[in-house]
Amino acid sequence: MLKLEIVTPEKKVFDEMVDAVTVPTASGEAGILPNHAPLISALKPGILSYTSKGTTERLAVSGGFVEVSSNMVSVLTDTAETASEIDADAARAEREAAEKSLAVHATGAIETTEADRERLDAANARLQLAAGR
Numbered sequence: 650m651l652k653l654e655i656v657t658p659e660k661k662v663f664d665e666m667v668d669a670v671t672v673p674t675a676s677g678e679a680g681i682l683p684n685h686a687p688l689i690s691a692l693k694p695g696i697l698s699y700t701s702k703g704t705t706e707r708l709a710v711s712g713g714f715v716e717v718s719s720n721m722v723s724v725l726t727d728t729a730e731t732a733s734e735i736d737a738d739a740a741r742a743e744r745e746a747a748e749k750s751l752a753v754h755a756t757g758a759i760e761t762t763e764a765d766r767e768r769l770d771a772a773n774a775r776l777q778l779a780a781g782r
Contacts, residue, residue: 651683653699655708655724662708662729667701670722672715673774679715681722688717692726694771696778709735709778711771728771735779744772 653670655663670681673695679688692713698705713726747769754762 650720651681651685652721653724654722655697655710655726655729657726657729663699665701667699669700671698672722672724673697673710674715681717683720685717685720688715690715692724694767695774697724697729707732707778709771709775712767730775730778732778732781735775737776737779740772740775740779744769744776747772 650666650668651670653663653665653667654661672679672681673693675691675693679690681688692710692715694711695709696707697710698707708729708731710724710729711727713724716723747765750765751762751769754765
């Protein structure tokens with residue numbers, strides 16, 4: 650078993666024992682099982698899933714960090730929302746705003762659009778989870 654702890658600046662979202670965790674890292678999805686090697690990685694906006702007692706739950710997370718050590722998975726993220734907590738209209742509006750901003754800055758350096766790309770990824774993850782996919 651793994652102890653999964655998910656913390657945002659506002660609150661501790663989750664703190665329980667789970668069987669497995671999958672997190673969206675900067676280098677791709679990382680599956681974490683008991684006795685995983687120590688790991689520290691940046692998170693990218695996406696879907697975090699965990700399995701406990703045969704049931705898989707999913708949360709939309711924004712950027713942050715994950716640390717794995719001694720069967721403990723600590724996720725520090727700006728936001729973490731379940732499908733029922735997501736306001737799909739707000740997520741669609743956020744996606745449209747990010748897309749417009751990216752279009753305006755399309756010819757700029759990639760570094761100048763990083764925040765907009767993260768906003769777009771976060772909005773897409775929220776919409777994906779809200780739609781049940």
